[in-house]
Amino acid sequence: AQTVTQSQPEMSVQEAETVTLSCTYDTSENNYYLFWYKQPPSRQMILVIRQEAYKQQNATENRFSVNFQKAAKSFSLKISDSQLGDTAMYFCAFMKHASPTYKYIFGTGTRLKVLA
Amino acid sequence: DTAVSQTPKYLVTQMGNDKSIKCEQNLGHDTMYWYKQDSKKFLKIMFSYNNKELIINETVPNRFSPKSPDKAHLNLHINSLELGDSAVYFCASSHHHPEQYFGPGTRLTVT
Numbered sequence: 001a002q003t004v005t006q007s008q009p010e011m012s013v014q015e016a017e018t019v020t021l022s023c024t025y026d027t028s029e030n031n032y033y034l035f036w037y038k039q040p041p042s043r044q045m046i047l048v049i050r051q052e053a054y055k056q057q058n059a060t061e062n063r064f065s066v067n068f069q070k071a072a073k074s075f076s077l078k079i080s081d082s083q084l085g086d087t088a089m090y091f092c093a094f095m096k097h098a099s100p101t102y103k104y105i106f107g108t109g110t111r112l113k114v115l116a
Numbered sequence: 117d118t119a120v121s122q123t124p125k126y127l128v129t130q131m132g133n134d135k136s137i138k139c140e141q142n143l144g145h146d147t148m149y150w151y152k153q154d155s156k157k158f159l160k161i162m163f164s165y166n167n168k169e170l171i172i173n174e175t176v177p178n179r180f181s182p183k184s185p186d187k188a189h190l191n192l193h194i195n196s197l198e199l200g201d202s203a204v205y206f207c208a209s210s211h212h213h214p215e216q217y218f219g220p221g222t223r224l225t226v227t
Contacts, residue, residue, distance in 0.1 A: 033214045039157075043204060045218035089157055095214050101171050102214045103149070106159040 002027045004094050006107035013082045014115050020067075021077045021110045023092030029053075031097035034068065034075045035104070040088040048090070051075065053097075082114045119143050120219035122207050128225045129197055136193045137222045139207030146211050147171075148190035150182060153204040153221070165190055194224075202226045 003026045013019035025034070036048040051059045051068050058066050063080045079086055092107040120141045129135050141148065149172075150162040164172035165184040179195040194201060204223050208216040 035215075043221045043223075045206065045208075045221075047215065050215060091159065097214070101164065101166075102147070102210060102216070103161045103164060103172055104151075104159070104216065109157050 002029070002094050002096065002105045004092055004105050004107035006090075006092055006110050008110045009108070010111045010113070012113040012115055013079075015082055015084060017082055018078060018080045019082055019112065021079075021090050021092075021112065023075045023077070023107055025073050025075065025092075025094045025105075027073070027094065027096070029096050033095040033097065034066075035093040035095065036064070036066070036075075036077045037091045037093060037106075038086075038088045039091065039109075040085075045091075049077065079112075084114050084116060086112065087114045088112060120207055120209055120217050122205075122219040122222050124222060125220060126223050126225075128227065130227055131197055131199060133197050134193070134195045135197060135224070136191055137205055137207075137224070139190045139192070139219055141188055141207075141209040141217070141219075143209055143217060144211065145209035145217075146187050147209060148184065148187075149208040149210075149216060150190065150192050151206040151208065151218075153206060155203070159206070163190075163192075197224075197226045199226050 032053045034051045038046045049061045067076045089109045093104040147166045149164045153159045163182040168184045181193045184190045204221045207219040210216045
């Protein structure tokens with residue numbers, strides 16, 4: 001069974017600084033997807049970034065980028081130029097490539113607070 | 117326009133009652149899901165329907181029964197509510213693609 005581990009329950013960062021959230025996962029699959037979701041106090045789940053395991057290039061979305069290390073089964077999220085609106089819970093998620101039975105396996109989350 | 121909507125957003129009820137949460141998506145997706153987020157914020161899949169057919173049924177008590185009248189709707193009915201059912205329930209949808217779109221969640225409080 002797949003598992004996702006986020007070892008940092010809480011983190012804080014000063015506004016405009018850079019922060020990295022850690023995520024490791026365990027799987028015997030070769031084809032899969034990895035995601036980072038953001039959940040602000042509004043509780044809406046917002047997709048931040050997605051990575052396909054077969055792609056060696058790390059995904060980037062504006063201020064968000066990942067460091068995907070397939071052999072190490074590591075998938076960290078880097079937030080550059082942190083903004084107050086980045087304050088939220090961040091969830092790392094794994095998904096096996098198994099259409100149509102796609103399902104997320106979520107980590108326990110990291111609560112990020114951006115300080116003014 | 118709301119892509120994935122859930123009603124109600126908040127639900128407070130007493131132990132032993134039966135309640136339903138409704139989900140609708142207007143994205144034309146063919147797969148819908150229910151997730152449960154507990155008090156520690158842990159998110160776990162409960163059910164998934166593809167073209168109205170149940171395809172994922174995780175270890176969930178029989179008191180929980182999903183129903184999909186059509187591809188755009190997936191409802192969750194809960195019988196004999198217990199204190200431990202208090203959580204936020206998220207509906208999500210997808211279409212031939214791994215990425216899922218979440219609804220705003222329904223906070224269920226059982227007293």
